[in-house]
Amino acid sequence: MATVTSAPPAGPRKRPRRGGVSPLTLGTATLWLSIIVLLPLAAVLTKSFDNGIGGFFSAVTTPRAIATFEVTLLVSFVAAGVNVILGTIIAWVLVRDEFPGKAFVNGLIDLPFALPTIVASLVLLSLYGPGSPIGLTLSATKWGVILALAFVTLPFVVRAVQPVLIELERDVEEAAASLGANNAVIFRRVVLPALLPAILSGAGLAFARAIGEFGSVVLIGGNIPGNTQVASQLIRERIEVDQPVDAAALSVVLLALAFVVLVILRVIGNRFARREERAE
Template identity: 65%
Template sequence: MDDKPRQPPRASRARSWLRVTGSVGPLGIGTAVLWLSLIVLLPLAALTVKSFENGWSGFWDAVTAPSALDSLKVTVLVSIVVTLINVVMGTLVAWVLVRDEFPGKGFVNALIDLPFALPTIVASIVLLALYGPESPIGIHLNATQPGLVVALAFVTLPFVVRSVQPVLIEVDREVEQAAASLGADNWTTFRTILLPTLGPAIISGAGLAFARAIGEYGSVVLIGGGIPKKTQMASQYIQQQIEVDRPVNAAAVSVALLVISFLTLLVLRIFADRTARREQESR
């Protein structure tokens, strides 16, 4: 007797895949898909069509032009540096907000979300006044890559903090206390107990920060200076191409940025799904 489980018929599997479940029903799902299509998919499709207006060769020439490659290299390099800084400092800020008590803690906690609400061009103006040619503190970062790093760190810090903070709140403190009672120092406890727990949240926040930094414009437009091969971000290059009436080139570089951001978010989604699946299997 064959004890192997029988596979459901192909038609049955297809019906199962197409089955709509949930509380909103087909009408709600259709409305959501229509809205996303109008707001997200349609503009992206129009941008992609525009970028290939001169064919694949025209798209490739626009993306691989020396000035375009220089701006993409600066963008990716600075975004990686900012992401690494945010991984360390964002985790530290989240730790202080969760584990420490101090006067003004509520104000600091609210301050973390300020970059979400503040127009980023305001950040660029403030940074230019603080670190520009007439810096009141004697630090001149105008038209330098460190200036770009400071500007992007300002707008991307909340992503890591807000990703790590809720996970840190839920961490079982008794496990840390048990490790300490067994003689483990603070670093050993953090590395062996806390870091594996916080790791997925840190990676998620870092990926979101990187994706945001890739496409940022407002916070770097003044402090960066837009110097080709040095401080010109890809977003500034896109604006430059529009100003000189090269919309196809601008669209092509925009699509390149979209691909980088999409791949980053896709990797994060796959990582999050696998992490959630492992947690379910371990229970």
């Protein structure tokens, strides 16, 4: 008589882990982030305090440094603000409208990413410098610096807003229109709240890029202390006169300003996003 051997009871099946990160992947990402971001930042921060805390504050509070920071913040805020408005309009046109050459214009938006910024400064100087072919001279003025910064930071706003517009469902807009709302009301009450986090994110990136920009303003700006000289030009000047510690201190201030602005805009954007989610 054959003996039937019962199979051992099956234990609980192990479900495959989802969303896990292997130690090798995590280690590689951490190492690369440290090499290209954390270590350079730590080196600059350490260098800025080579003359002690007093030396750091002395370098960043000179009348020349304060005037340069004021100019840098002013032109960066204006350039970012201009691109918030015009960049949002351009993103809207690229998503909602059809016109000949749309693909070309869409690709043209990314040109400042690929174009060497010194070339942009040369082009702007040729167009708005002395002997301007259009009769508009902006070289060695704040408006020339703002124009250069607006040129290099435009893609940040457009590319931040564009995907959100693409994903935005138009049913709510059509429902509002059917209830008698005009285009201005629809944009203000329906579209803008959904776009605001992306707009703030793009504005933060544009501002952070603007305060550290050098190449696009080096020719058209004129580098006039207290008028058109931006912080990056003062940093280069300090390096050229063999004051690397002061240059590092100025760089740390720029990094801190960019970080604070990005964090503030990110917090505001997240609050608006959560408010939109609750409203839905």
